[in-house]
Amino acid sequence: MSKINQRILDKLQDYSKEVQEYVKVAFNKADSMPEATLAEEMKAVIRRIIKVMAKGIEQ
Amino acid sequence: MILKSILLENFRQFKGEQLIEFDSDKNKNVTVIFGENGRGKTGIFRALMFCLYGKKKLSQDASVDESELHLVNSQELEDKSNEGKPVESSVTVEFEHENRKYKLKRSLLGILDEGRVIEQNHGVKLTIWDEEGNTSIKKAPELVKERIENILSPALREYFLFDGEKIERLTRASTEQRREISQAIRKLLNIDTLEKVIGATMKLSRYFNRELEKKATGERAAIMRLQRKNEEEIETGNREVDSINRELELARKEKIEVDKELEQIREIQDLLTIRTDLEVRLKDTEEGKNDILRAVKGLAGPTALLLLRNTANNVFQNIDRRKQAHEIPSDIRKDLIDRILSEMECICGRKIEENSEAYSRILEWRNRIPDNVTEDLTLNLWRDLSSARDQFENIEESAIQILTKFATLKNDQRELERKLEELRMKIGSSERADASRLDAHRLGIDRKILKLQHELSITSKKLDALHDERRQLTVRRKTIEDEEGIRDELTRRGDLVEQSLVALNRIHDDFTAESRVSLGDNASVYLSDILDEESRRNLKSIRVEEDYSIQIHDRWGKPFLANISAGQRQIMSIAFIAALAKAACGGLDFLEMPLFMDTPFGRLSHEHRKNLVQKVPHWCSQWILLATDTEFRDFEAQALAKTGTWKSFYILSARKDGSTEIHKTTMEDALGYICQKGKGD
Numbered sequence: 086m087s088k089i090n091q092r093i094l095d096k097l098q099d100y101s102k103e104v105q106e107y108v109k110v111a112f113n114k115a116d117s118m119p120e121a122t123l124a125e126e127m128k129a130v131i132r133r134i135i136k137v138m139a140k141g142i143e144q
Numbered sequence: 145m146i147l148k149s150i151l152l153e154n155f156r157q158f159k160g161e162q163l164i165e166f167d168s169d170k171n172k173n174v175t176v177i178f179g180e181n182g183r184g185k186t187g188i189f190r191a192l193m194f195c196l197y198g199k200k201k202l203s204q205d206a207s208v209d210e211s212e213l214h215l216v217n218s219q220e221l222e223d224k225s226n227e228g229k230p231v232e233s234s235v236t237v238e239f240e241h242e243n244r245k246y247k248l249k250r251s252l253l254g255i256l257d258e259g260r261v262i263e264q265n266h267g268v269k270l271t272i273w274d275e276e277g278n279t280s281i282k283k284a285p286e287l288v289k290e291r292i293e294n295i296l297s298p299a300l301r302e303y304f305l306f307d308g309e310k311i312e313r314l315t316r317a318s319t320e321q322r323r324e325i326s327q328a329i330r331k332l333l334n335i336d337t338l339e340k341v342i343g344a345t346m347k348l349s350r351y352f353n354r355e356l357e358k359k360a361t362g363e364r365a366a367i368m369r370l371q372r373k374n375e376e377e378i379e380t381g382n383r384e385v386d387s388i389n390r391e392l393e394l395a396r397k398e399k400i401e402v403d404k405e406l407e408q409i410r411e412i413q414d415l416l417t418i419r420t421d422l423e424v425r426l427k428d429t430e431e432g433k434n435d436i437l438r439a440v441k442g443l444a445g446p447t448a449l450l451l452l453r454n455t456a457n458n459v460f461q462n463i464d465r466r467k468q469a470h471e472i473p474s475d476i477r478k479d480l481i482d483r484i485l486s487e488m489e490c491i492c493g494r495k496i497e498e499n500s501e502a503y504s505r506i507l508e509w510r511n512r513i514p515d516n517v518t519e520d521l522t523l524n525l526w527r528d529l530s531s532a533r534d535q536f537e538n539i540e541e542s543a544i545q546i547l548t549k550f551a552t553l554k555n556d557q558r559e560l561e562r563k564l565e566e567l568r569m570k571i572g573s574s575e576r577a578d579a580s581r582l583d584a585h586r587l588g589i590d591r592k593i594l595k596l597q598h599e600l601s602i603t604s605k606k607l608d609a610l611h612d613e614r615r616q617l618t619v620r621r622k623t624i625e626d627e628e629g630i631r632d633e634l635t636r637r638g639d640l641v642e643q644s645l646v647a648l649n650r651i652h653d654d655f656t657a658e659s660r661v662s663l664g665d666n667a668s669v670y671l672s673d674i675l676d677e678e679s680r681r682n683l684k685s686i687r688v689e690e691d692y693s694i695q696i697h698d699r700w701g702k703p704f705l706a707n708i709s710a711g712q713r714q715i716m717s718i719a720f721i722a723a724l725a726k727a728a729c730g731g732l733d734f735l736e737m738p739l740f741m742d743t744p745f746g747r748l749s750h751e752h753r754k755n756l757v758q759k760v761p762h763w764c765s766q767w768i769l770l771a772t773d774t775e776f777r778d779f780e781a782q783a784l785a786k787t788g789t790w791k792s793f794y795i796l797s798a799r800k801d802g803s804t805e806i807h808k809t810t811m812e813d814a815l816g817y818i819c820q821k822g823k824g825d
Contacts, residue, residue, distance in 0.1 A: 090334055093655055100647045107644045108651075111341040123344040124351070131348070131637045138636070 103134050145295055145304075146766055147738050150195070151236040154217040156187035157796075159803035164188065164794055166738070166768055168240075172791040174767045174784065176814070178776055179796030184804040185770040189742040190215075192305060195235035195250045196292050198268070198285070214261045216254030219803050225256040232266060241295050245273040248292070296737070297331065304725055305740040326692035328724055333659045338652055345645045350375060352638035364628070367621045374614050381607040388600045392593065399589045402582055409579045412571050419567045426560040429553050436550045443546065446539045453536045460529035463522055472522055474513045481510045618642055659727070660688040667716075667723035671696075673759045674715055676751035683712065686720060694720055711747040718744065718756065722763055738766035745775035754783040761789035773821060781818045785811060793817075 090112055097105045110130050114123055149165045152158040166175045179185050186202070193199045200213050216233040224231050234251040251266035270282040270291060282288050296304065330336050353375070357368040466472045480491075485506060488496045496503050514522065625635060667686040675683060683704065687695045696716055698704040708716070725737060739760060745753050757780055760767050767789075769776075784790045793814030795807045809817065 090337070093334065093338060093651060096651045096654060097647060101643065103640050104644050104647050107640060108341065108648060111344065111644075112337065115337045115340045115344075120340050120343045121347065123340065124347040127344060127348055128351075131640055134640060135633060135636050139633075 103138055106134050107131065145239055145241045145737050147192075147740075147768065148238040148240060149236075150188065150191060150238075151234075152188070152191055153235070154220045154231055154233040155191050155194075155235055156215055156217065157184035157804035158187065158191075158806070159217045159219050159799070159801070162806045164806060165792065165808075166766065167791040168766050169791070170765075172789060173765060174761050174769065174787075174790040175792045175794070176776065176781075176784070176790065177768070177770045177794045177796065178773065178814075178818075179770075179804070180773050183796040183798065185772070185796065186742055187804070189305070189740065189770060191235040192237060192740065193301075195237045195248055196296070197298060197301070198250060198265070198289070214254070214263060215252055216261065216263055217803065218261070219801050221254055221256045221261060230255040233263075234266075243275045246295075247271040248288070302328075304737045306721065306742070323692075325688070325694060329659060329663065329688070329692065329727075333655070333727060335652070335656060335659075338648070338655070342645070342648045342652060345641060345648055348641045349638075349645055352634065352641055355634060356638055359634070364621060364624045364630070367617055367624065371614070371617045371621070374610055374617060378607065378610045378614065381603055381610060384603045385600065385607065388596050388603065392596045392600070395589050395593050395596065399586060399593070402586045402589065406579065406582050406586070409582070413579075415567055415571050419564065419571065422560055422564050422567065426557065426564065429557045429560060432553045433550065433557070436546055436553065439546050440550075443539070443543055446535075447543050449532075450536060450539060450543075456529050456532055456536075460526060460533065463526040463529070467523075467526060471512070472514065472526075473519050478510065478513050478515055481506060481513070485510070660690075660692075663720075663723050663727055664688045666726055667694075667720045670719035670722045670759075670763070671716060674719060674752065674755040675712070676749060676755065679712055679715075683708065683716075686716060686723075709747075711749055711752060714744070714747050715752050715756075722760075725764070736765050738768055739764045740768045740770075742770045743772055743775065744769075745771065745780070748775075750779060753780050757784040758787055761787050776818070778815075778819050778822045781815055785815060 094105075094109060094112065097108055100108075107127070107130065111123065111127055114126055118126065146168045147166045148168065149163060151161060151163050153161045164175070164177065167173055177185060177188060186204075190200075190202055193202060194215065200210055200215060201208065205213060216231050220231045220233075230253045232251060232253055234249055236247065236249040238245070238247045240246070248268070248270045250268045252263050253266040254261060254263045256262075268283065268285055268288050270288045272280045272282070272291075274280075282291060330339075353368060353371055357365065357372065360368050463472065484490060484496070485503075488498070488503075490496060490502075496506070622639075625631075664685065664687040667688075668684070671683065671686055672680060682698050683696055684699050684701070685697045687697060689695055694705070694716070695703045696705050696708060722739075725739065741760075745756070748756070753775070757769075761784075771780075790811050793809050793811055795809065795814075795817065796804050797807065799805050
């Protein structure tokens, strides 16, 4: 990840881990695909993040 | 990226193969390429751009038709044209980037066909050596392009590899400048990527809201409907803002065009004044000629008399001669002689014999004496002719005067017509431009811009209110969901998207604002490094405004851009470019990129030049300076030498055949050469 992307992501520290994860993954994918594809891809990412979150709550 | 070398083969002014090796040691990172105007400095810059990006045109060639721009060496083309063979021209650049070595060769074929140069691409080859020594080769132009643009994207290259034109353009307060700076900042700071993520998240937000709305009931469903309506209104508002901005841009562009036309008109205004004056003078001359022609008509009768002048003179002289001889009027009257002849006796009383000699003489005498009537007529004629002779002279003098005046006016007319024709050629098509019409048009554009700005402000406020409403609706929905204990998975997914969207928008706003401030701060530091002492006292900081225009502030914090000199503008541009380059490298203190500057010193004072040559080598990993003999003299060379960073010096000189030869010398030899050259000048 470029230094600039890292600087952007550093600003996420005040947000929840789920939001941080969402933005991080979206950033990693964004360079290699158009916006509409990114939105589709992120649906699966959101599902995964919510599942992990649910597991965390259960534990 | 560190440039290692550039090899030119029959490229532009460079006939045959010629090599430049760039210095890139940490402590010896400056290469100076020195040549008079027209020797090929920009040719080297062009070669680098051509090799890396396949670009034939530079920013300074904006008005040049690409088909008229030839890269193959013309001398070689001439030489080979007799053999009917094409000439291969190529540029090979070797560089290093992130522990890999690269060798890129791009070729062209050129041929001279009936005096016309035809050029075509002849392939590109990129060889890459990785850290382990593995070699890979790319020949497909698209793959080469992708690889090179990943190393230095076209949006950023102009901030590392730039010419004087670029420096000049950056400080122009125009829409283009703002757009260019805005694009550079967005690209440099990866804001494009951030905005793409925001766009995709908004799509997801709409998707989840639609899905949730299908299942929602009661107040929650009502709020969701309001949310959907709100989103639709935001979308409409955004489209309106885009449309107004597009119209604004067009109007501003049109205004620039009108200003250019008006400028041209102002330039020819003096010529138009001269032309009006000449036209008045031409009209006066024409009228003067007409007056003369009328006067000539009046002279037609009297001048016809001049045809009789010789005859009249002869007659006058004849009478006058006889008058002088007292033949006219005669001393002896004719009736006395007639009486003597009838009485045959002289007045003395002596008889006169018929047929005597005395008788014959008296007869002869009688015949010579005119009668009284004839004598009176002759004397009258003598008097008339005497008076006419004066008239002849007057008529002749008047005729000569009029004809001379006519000839002078005719010459004047020819001269005026010639000058008018010259002016018409100079004025050309601009003559058609109507300044008052353009002024009125410009006023119309100004009104349109004001109206659009007003519309933009209203729509933006409307959008702000819609965003507030959106936030309130989100909070209300969340409250209801919490109260009703709705925590199904779809809701949680929708929540995550909403929270991410809020976070992303905040990051976007913060990051953009911070970046503008940081760019301004960095540029201000560079500016302070290179400004001369006097300028430094007044010019305190560079700021990137909200609309992405660059502004310079004076010591009282007031905008001062409009008042700075051309040299100060150039210094400000270089400081800003350095700050952009630094931002592109992730804000590192030291740029891992070459700064390749083509004739950057044009308008700079000695102190500014000295500061530049002393500071730039320490800003970047490599400085390649292309300089003319007028901007890099003994003073600049000595200042650069003192930095201890300068090693190689390349001189571009003319060969006998007009092509350019590149000679490499050391810095020490260069100092001697420049000193000698300075003395020679």
